[in-house]
Amino acid sequence: MQTKPIEMNKVLAEFKKRTMDSLNTKLAIEWAGSELKQNLGLKMAAGEELDLTFDYLGTGSFYQNIAWGYYQPIEKYFNNDIYPGLMKAFTVRTCARNMATTSQNVNRTMKVLDWIFTSQENNDLFTWGLEGEHWTKVEDKGYSRTDEQEKNTTFHGIKFQCMLCMNARM
Structure with missing residues (x-):
């Protein structure tokens, strides 16, 4: 099961x-780890507000969660120039239904995702963590961890194929 990295609080503070x-x-x-399916069902049944869940085809729950009505259509956010980062990072098929139906913050959540994927620097923050602390840049597009960084870092990024739930609030 994937657990929240200790350093994630630093990444969120930087964000x-x-x-x-x-x-x-x-x-x-x-x-959420492997219990995403059960936890998501309980949260949705209780009417708990969730803005986004990263669920993917490999879990076996993606289409089932669509059938159960847990996700709302968000295709319109991927087919326009308002969110260029989303168009670049995701196909409509891969992320078209990961917005929880209980979300009251669809636009805000899409703006956050767009921010993450609009620039390499923003994407690096959530993929690698804090530059200099969690990783070191090598030349133009390379990333590396020193032995010390590897030893002291549990942050290995939010893999956008992991299972997690996100809320975006003011």
Whole structure:
């Protein structure tokens, strides 16, 4: 089971700092691990508000969660120039239904995802963590961890094929 990295709080603090004047959003991320299917069902049945869940085809629950009505269509966010980062990072098929039906923050959540995928620097924050602390840049597009960084880092990024739930709030 994937668990929340200890360093994730530092990454979220950096996100807040970088976006204070633009998005003004606080992220709450819950790592669901293999129990996503059960936890998501319980949360949705209880009417708990979730903004986004990263569920993917490999879990066997993606289409079942669609059938149960847990996800709402969000295709329109991927087919326009308002969210260029989303168009670049995802195909409509891979992320078209990962917005929980209980979300009241669809636009804010899409803006957060777009911010992450619009620039390499933003993407690196969530993929690798804090530059210099969790990883070191090698030349133009290379990434590396020193032995010390590898030893002291549990942050291996949010793999956008992992199972997690995210809320985006002001």
